[in-house]
Amino acid sequence: MLPATMIGGGIMAKKQRQGSSALTGMWANMGSTIATFMFVWAIIRQYCPSVLSRSFEKYTHRLMGYFYPYIRVSFHEFRGDRLRSSEAYAAVEAYLSANSSKNAKRLKAEMGKDTSSLTLSMDEYERVTDEFEGAKVWWVSTKIVSQSRSMSYYPEPEKRIYTITFHKKHRELITKSYLEHVLSKGKEIRVRNRQRKLYTNTYDHKLSSHKQTMWSHIVFEHPATFESMAMEPEKKREIVEDLLTFSKSKDFYAKIGKAWKRGYLLYGPPGTGKSTMIAAMANLLNYDVYDLELTAVKDNTELRKLLIETTSKSIIIIEDIDCSLDLTGQRKKIKTEKSSDDENEKLRKEIAKKEAKEEGSGGKVTLSGLLNFIDGLWSASGGERLIVFTTNYVEKLDPALIRRGRMDKHIELSYCSFEGFKVLAKNYLDLEMHPMFDAVQRLIGETKITPADVAESLMPKSLLDDAETCLSNLIQALEEAKEKAAKKKDEDVKEIDTTMEDAVQTKVDEETEKTTVN
Numbered sequence: 001m002l003p004a005t006m007i008g009g010g011i012m013a014k015k016q017r018q019g020s021s022a023l024t025g026m027w028a029n030m031g032s033t034i035a036t037f038m039f040v041w042a043i044i045r046q047y048c049p050s051v052l053s054r055s056f057e058k059y060t061h062r063l064m065g066y067f068y069p070y071i072r073v074s075f076h077e078f079r080g081d082r083l084r085s086s087e088a089y090a091a092v093e094a095y096l097s098a099n100s101s102k103n104a105k106r107l108k109a110e111m112g113k114d115t116s117s118l119t120l121s122m123d124e125y126e127r128v129t130d131e132f133e134g135a136k137v138w139w140v141s142t143k144i145v146s147q148s149r150s151m152s153y154y155p156e157p158e159k160r161i162y163t164i165t166f167h168k169k170h171r172e173l174i175t176k177s178y179l180e181h182v183l184s185k186g187k188e189i190r191v192r193n194r195q196r197k198l199y200t201n202t203y204d205h206k207l208s209s210h211k212q213t214m215w216s217h218i219v220f221e222h223p224a225t226f227e228s229m230a231m232e233p234e235k236k237r238e239i240v241e242d243l244l245t246f247s248k249s250k251d252f253y254a255k256i257g258k259a260w261k262r263g264y265l266l267y268g269p270p271g272t273g274k275s276t277m278i279a280a281m282a283n284l285l286n287y288d289v290y291d292l293e294l295t296a297v298k299d300n301t302e303l304r305k306l307l308i309e310t311t312s313k314s315i316i317i318i319e320d321i322d323c324s325l326d327l328t329g330q331r332k333k334i335k336t337e338k339s340s341d342d343e344n345e346k347l348r349k350e351i352a353k354k355e356a357k358e359e360g361s362g363g364k365v366t367l368s369g370l371l372n373f374i375d376g377l378w379s380a381s382g383g384e385r386l387i388v389f390t391t392n393y394v395e396k397l398d399p400a401l402i403r404r405g406r407m408d409k410h411i412e413l414s415y416c417s418f419e420g421f422k423v424l425a426k427n428y429l430d431l432e433m434h435p436m437f438d439a440v441q442r443l444i445g446e447t448k449i450t451p452a453d454v455a456e457s458l459m460p461k462s463l464l465d466d467a468e469t470c471l472s473n474l475i476q477a478l479e480e481a482k483e484k485a486a487k488k489k490d491e492d493v494k495e496i497d498t499t500m501e502d503a504v505q506t507k508v509d510e511e512t513e514k515t516t517v518n
């Protein structure tokens, strides 16, 4: 049974009075005293100046404080400025929806703001009990509709409030431990239930005079998971473990004094699953995805702004880093040209100077700008972030960009193996074993075929296609790929032969010429 003053004045009182007929003993007397006070108060409010009614209210509360052994804490839906909703309210709501709503009798069903599924929460004026280390608490959900006549075009919002009541002997326990427990559990539930987002940086056309890129987002609904990825099981397990360890290492990163971020470099030929793996990572860790298109970023200042705007628990991806601007070009000269160390050093300094100038003048995005952001930027914001680069040509990248510490884990995604094929056969055909697998195993070992091509062959082309038809399509594709590879090899050999023959002939001609001259 709820304490009597919880059924005080206003709308809440009206509703709760219906369920409070069983007030007993002392509380019944207290109830009638309160009712008398309420009555007198209502008269005073109506006929007396506001100063008098306010002091009456103050003394009533003070008087009740002497007899009333319960404490109340309210969580309002909106913060003081009314513009922003309160995170504490949202966390309490999530906690109560998941826990205490189990014993609520009247529930409210809504499509969550951010989710596509139905969420059930306590209906207005419903109350539930909860227990924490032997202490009992009562939660009530109420709603206050403003009586004031607003001239605003928009209707005055309703104010929703969750109120917790508990005995004052549990004050320490509830205000310190229980409420902390409720808020942290509530936040956890919200993170778990939230609909994740895929952000991309695009030009803000509204600001046409001052073009700048901004993040815009859609709901992230990629279905990829690590289970459905075609790759060696051992490699897959290692990556999953690495990701999970990272996500649970907040304290470790704090202890060693490093920003809580981890860099991944995914490299391999087109169609081997780099983008698919990023989606699987986001799904595994429940992260948002920021797809950063560097070519749309005007300068380092803009890059910094975009990166600062990213939230915690997110993956920032830069796809095809080798094609993103001339990040690699100038530096590549250093390693490819046959120059001495001194010359290299000179070139390096020149490039650094040029980049610094570009940065200073707000010029284009530079490699050093990007490296600085990766290294330093998030140390201050302290969030949980992965940064993932993808490339088809790992050898083209500047070693400075991908050294360990920046790109902590390098993952090669390669052509489809028989193990990979088995995952795809299970996904696409629901097959774990089949006599035709032997032929696939033999051919796949002799051919370079991407998982994307295997997946395409296994896809039924008509409603009549059964598993055997799909497997025959794959075997045919593998045989064709094998034939093509053999043909290419022959052609390459022929080309080498011709080049060598030409070289030999040129040499012979030169020698002959020399002899003739002599």
Ligand SMILES: Nc1ncnc2c1ncn2[C@@H]1O[C@H](COP(=O)(O)OP(=O)(O)OP(=O)(O)O)[C@@H](O)[C@H]1O
Residues within 6 Å of the ligand: 228, 229, 230, 231, 268, 269, 270, 271, 272, 273, 274, 275, 276, 277, 391, 392, 413, 451, 452, 453, 455
């Ligand atoms: N390892 C894989 N496991 C499961 N499916 C895969 C795998 N690799 C590719 N696929 C399939 O092929 C399609 C293309 O793969 P994806 O876009 O991930 O390749 P990519 O490596 O990012 O290619 P690119 O280098 O061209 O960007 C995916 O939609 C997916 O269905």
Ligand SMILES: [Mg+2]
Residues within 6 Å of the ligand: 274, 275, 276, 319, 390
């Ligand atoms: Mg890709």
